[in-house]
Amino acid sequence: MRSPPIPEMATQEVQLSETLAHLKTESDTLKGKLEEERAKLHDVELHQVAEKVEGLGQFVMKTRRTLKGHGNKVLCMDWCKDKRRIVSSSQDGKVIVWDAFTTNKEHAVTMPCTWVMACAYAPSGCAVACGGLDNKCSVYPLSLDKNENLAAKKKSVAMHTNYLSACSFTNSDMQILTSSGDGTCALWDVESGQLLQSFHGHAADVLCLDLAPSETGNTFVSGGCDKKANVWDMRSGQCIQSFETHESDINNSSEADREVAIYSKESIIFGVSSVDFSLSGRLLFGGYNDYTINVWDVLKGTRVSILFGHENRVSTLRVSPDGTAFCTGSWDHTLRTWA
Amino acid sequence: MVTSAMTPTTNSPEALAESQEVLANAQLFERGCPKAAMSSKMQSSGSIAQARRTVQQLRLEASIERIKVSKASSDLMRYCGEHAKNDPLLMGIPASENPFKDKKPCTVL
16 A cells, blocks of 8 residues: 555545445435336336237238348448438448349448448438448438439538447438447538537446437437446437446336337347337347347237348348338348348 | 549658558457447556546436336336337237338339
8 A cells, every 4th residue: 555645645535435425325216216116116017008009910010122232240220211221231341322222232332441340321311321431421412413423422410439340320411420339429510510419427338229219209219238228318418318238127207218118128139230119119020140130029028020031140220211111231241131 | 433532642651550440440440349348447556537537427326316126127018018018019010001011112293
């Protein structure tokens, strides 16, 4: 044990460690209170309440289209609002825009890095955003001229200090939300590249995010390696609610954002790389590391279907904007649409 | 048609270090799902600032109104019920109405 050189410093050190001890006590007390409250509210399980709900019948869903063209693992995909176009990104460094009806490739960009882990379609359908190991999120306006070099118009929007794990446009082409291995999420202005809001609170890499679906959407959820799912207010940068993923209880904040409660259910599914809900929220589709897709009845907590087709891990899954189909991307280099 | 966007390579020490880091990251990812294995932030629990932030955050969360699971559950059930008929994957729609179910791909005129 080292002795401080000056008596005043000894007092300071003691004061510092007292404050730290106080803070620790307070945080332990608060955590205890939160757990107590949650336990009190946990009066029943969802599937018990849903007992009287009619069960779902048999589902026949199969691969309707297979999109081939990536040279390596598909890591991410997103739908265009026109319900037919899809953007996908891959470990091979390519970002491809497809017409999912015809399976034609409409655009392709080679990124200067491999492992393009995130991609997103702009609401207008006129641009795509992507990023990954380059720690950035870049926006590429899509040109109608097939011969035009898309890379020439590339705009670097977001800069993180570690890999980009996910990105999403907000309600307009003007703002992008990003999450990163540096443990933060951030909201950016696309035109100027300016950071509008940053979201700190995860203790480790943030892996995914999703915006609340309302038109006036001001909240989003992020999930991280710290096993937490955090709900954020985009205007203030505050974390409004936090879920530990080993719990399966459903706690709603008084924001009455129903989707928040639904996301906490992700905790009971393991080995899944990506999930998405059907339009009504009744079905939950999960893409798994065992190459399958499992379809769950959210209310009853039971599995309704397993879908086979991919020849490697399913890495990304999204339901189309009008809910008529969903698309999966896989480490087998392909994408498939299912309906 | 694939368009290529290659940034010019530089041989500066910084560029070299950066590309080595990217390569190291890529190698980590190659070993399997990187997301569970990598954690790039180690927080020192002795930090006062960190402890203050934690307490502030917990105070905020403790002040949020919560509802019972039974209430949340019935809200969820009602939501699902109200939107069920508009959910094509749930209800199933005839093949003629689902462009993905067409045997022939659509042609854009």
